[in-house]
Amino acid sequence: MLAKEFKTRVLPLSNKLRRYARRFTENDEEARDVVQDVFLKLWQKRDMLEGVDNVEAFAMRMTRNKSYDLLRANRTFSLEEQQTGWQNENQSNLSDELDRSEAATLIKKLIADLPELQQKIMRMRDIEQLNYDEIAEQTQLQVNAIRVNLSRARKKVRDELFKYQAYGTERSQTNTAKIL
Structure with missing residues (x-):
């Protein structure tokens, strides 16, 4: 223009x-x-x-x-509003940190429950950040087999994590219903 x-x-x-x-x-x-x-x-x-x-x-x-x-x-905030916001933020940060710590512990446990080969592949790919060719070289597996095992391992961990989270939600709803 x-x-x-x-x-x-x-x-x-x-x-x-x-x-x-x-x-x-x-x-x-x-x-x-x-x-x-x-x-x-x-x-x-x-x-x-x-x-x-x-x-x-x-x-x-x-x-x-x-x-x-x-x-x-x-926009301006009063000093009281800011202090309240900071306190709420600190409490939510602590709560979030505890949630992340609990989730990390649970994920480590779920990975430990996987078959040994899937554990090894998941550790190499997701933690050590190796590419598929490097994993194939170390495990003597084909790249396609690595992809399949990794996919199955991730799916298993994800499904178990969702089950745990859903169970926790169901438990809290049941407990709430009992209280009421």
Whole structure:
């Protein structure tokens, strides 16, 4: 898109975009800044605008997104809200870490329950990051056999993990039902 075409197709949208941005920002200066940023971005992407069917709708969406970004950036929180957020974040991080640790322990146990060949292939491929040719060289197996064994091992671990997670959910629902 040439500058002349940009001036005729995009710049006439200025007032409409400013009014639209004003709805979000509730401040005329911020709305003008948003529109200026949108025009700059549109100018930088002017070659891509050839493929856009409705430039006005595209510019409106960019204006809305830019306005939301500005509102998020300007949002303020009280000190109490921030401290509460940090406490909740720390608690959820601890909980997530415990969940990951428990899952890792369970996965290690599930892998240990696999047949020896599948354990070996899974360890070589997923932990040691060896490629199939290197595994074939060490195990004297064909690449296709390695793929099949690895697929079966992963499926077995995944299915058992899902069973465990579903069982835990069923148990907690049963316990909740008993409590109620």
